[in-house]
Amino acid sequence: MNGAAQLLIGACLADVLLLFAVAFAAERAAARGQVAWLRAPLIYTLSLSIYCTAWTFYGAVGYAARSGMEFVTIYLGPSLVMIGWWWGLRKLVRVARAQRVTSVADLLSARFGKSNALALMVTVMAVIGVTPYIALQLQSVSESFAIFTGATSQPGSGFWVALGLAIFTLLFGTRNLNANERHDGIVMAIAVEAVVKLLALLAVGAFVVWGLSGGIGPMLERIDASPIGTWSMDRSRWAALTLVSAAAFLCLPRMFQVLVVENEDERHIRFAAWAFPIYLALMSLFVVPIAVVGLDLLPAGANPDLFVLSVPLAEGQTGLAVLSFLGGFSSATSMVIVATLALSTMVSNHVVMPIWLSTQTEGASQSGDVRNVVILARRLSVLCIIGLGYLYYRISGGSAALAAIGLISFAGVAQFLPAMMGGLFWRGATRLGALAGLTCGFALWTYCSLLPSFGPGGVLPVAWFAEGPAGLGWLRPTALFGIEGVDPTVHAIVWSLSFNVLAFVAVSLVTFPRPLERLGGAQFVNVEEEAQRGPGWRAPAGTADDLMIMAQRILGAAEAQALFRDAARAQGLPGHLPEPDPRFLARLERELAASVGAATAHAMMGQMAGGAAVSVEDLLAVADESAQLLETTTQLEAKSAELTRTAAQLRDANAKLTQLSAQKDAFLSQVSHELRTPMTSIRSFSEILRDEASLTAAEKTKYASIIHTEAIRLTRLLDDLLDLSVLENGQVSLNIADGRLGDVLDAAVTTAEAGTPGPLTIRRRRVEEGVDLCTDLDRLGQVFLNLITNAQKYCDAPAPALEIRVVHGPHGDEVHFADNGTPIPPAAHGAIFEKFARIEPSGGQGAGLGLAICREIMGRLGGDITYLPGPSGNRFVVRLPQARALAAQ
């Protein structure tokens, strides 16, 4: 090992250390929230440069030395995509963001009914297409290393490079479970690598043009004098390679990763739209000069693929050569890292996880370690893919076949394009169509491009190339359908893509999509309109006032203010006016659409926010008219509602009147019945007294006292009726006074016991009765008295007892009167407080008006009386008038 090799190893280590440091610092900065510069449009643009791999870094010069300007098609395709197709990219990014897409496979699967078969197929195709490409990177590193050491090849260095890249990818690529999150470290590292490789190539180019050729003019003359001095081009290759590189730019898993998945802000595409083509143009600017000088200076047998290194070395510029080596090294490493990351996500999500889930009997929902499984699967996938790339490199032994792998790989991944474009822009595309297209395209690519690349007799028998399989001449892999003379690459690209598109469209047309596919179609194809309705409007700051005025006129003042205040709060702003950001404008438009219709609301917002084509005053006039119309409608609605209400009230009143009439009839018949009984006995006994002369004095006294008793009963009945009628009509005048509950109860108990001394035992707790009252004490006493006398009359227990308790309930103080008599049957509960209600078995001395009067009194006083059925006995609860009780305190 000589000094140059040691220098190289040192430079490589320094480069790798720089990568780790940059990635680590970027991750730390992102974790601290310092993302502004990490996620600048320039970083995004530079990260796209992983398109330029070692194949393009070294290979482009070799390509130019062999075929002149053809190499440039590889850069023209992506340039055209970036310059002209930014709107398609924007759609892709929006869809990916909305669907949280993690890879090409995921995108196609999400679009076509979440089909894992499709995802699996795309994953397998991507691995087959990209693994040789990874091998190519390892080969380029070891070959460039060999140039320095003087050995023919240095396979060992490939191993160390593979190991280092695996470690880097594991460290920074599989940290997060969420593949949708940005890998700030990796993006930053590849941005730095992008600068390194651009500077390296520019430095070599400048050295060649100004150092070796004496400036631009002499350089051009030297080019014209060289073996590639005239334009010489296979026309079909020029067009087909431009097309396929444009397709590959969108479909390569690593490009999809940086272009779509790692995209933080769709506005970055605008910057990259012109900045990335600059990068590509600079990368290819000095390719032809380096090739021409290499052809000129170096011996005929020199490998043109390594001119970028060998020209400075031959001129003794070791420093420049090391820089150039670092550029190639950077190209290789960044490609391998991102390609591995993208592929490992696909493999773990679409191959490993489905298999793992199918082996889990319980399903994923119950086990909590799915996260670890996913991360482990992703790490294993990283190791497998890099390992596979290394294996491919060792087995192929760095053969010349690898050099063609770049284009073959491009043509392979380009097969994703029809399904991707169809999925994005055609709602009629179906899963079966996509599967058919991919299968056709991939099969033809394998047959016409991949297998023949191993050479006649490599995988396909030699006879197939000459006569076709089984002598079928039209099936020759390089001359399908007998069309000969076409360039093999173009042949493969044209046939595979044509049949891909044909199968995709035809099968889509004849099959019927499942509901999930149709939903996916709507979500993907209409994502622009969704976004238009969403973050579409941009209003200049300071228009919030005008928007507020407009919204108030349409939504109504209170609602509009609430909406604006709410939005302002959501934005974290004090006050009532939010910033008119797209989100708020979209919300406002939805609110407006609810009032004036979607089309009008959209037009209003468009004019208000997006450029004010009509003046604000015009708009306000429109808003005014709308508001007036709305006002009229609202008034009409209000009137209609009022009429309905009045009609309902009238119906209610009528029903009540009918009911009252019936009640009155019943009342009258009951009153006459109640009056009739005592009147009958009074009349009969007074007739006996009048007509019977032979009555003894004792008999006369007896009959007279019966008449007297009945008269008293009659009077009491009339008193009660009068009382009730006065209470019900609200004519009663209350005699409000202060007093204590205990005193009122004392008076009631004394009166009751004086009236009819009976066996009833009354238990009280005087401690509880110290409640201050401010009410009509006489009326309250009347209620208590009624309850106590009822207990005296109707309590049929052998040892009748009445317990009077005061309870401080949640709704105020309550006095409970609980006796131990036979409980009132449940059927009669509803009628206890009705007039003339009497419980049959207990017989009737009373008219059944007492409790009705009690209820009326309590209602007047502002309290109430209720019956609580108990397991043994009856309990009446008198809730004391609360307001008055409070006032008294």
Next chain:
Amino acid sequence: MTAPNPPVFLERRSYRRRRMLDALRLMPLLGLGLFMLPLFWPASVDEAGSPVPMSVAISYVFGAWAVLIVLSALLWALLRRAERAA
């Protein structure tokens, strides 16, 4: 500019912006035209017509590239300015 009674519905500024977006959308056609033009050149020295020297070819391809980039950057810059002004 006088303001006549029927108001101008599309303000000049937003009209310009829309046309700029149109131009940006049409860029791939221009690019395709420019980049596919070499197909008309003689494909090899054996074909009829005077062969195109490589220096001309390089100048043409990179010139076309530069035109596309500058045009695109210019349109985006103008568009952004128009959007800010609106």
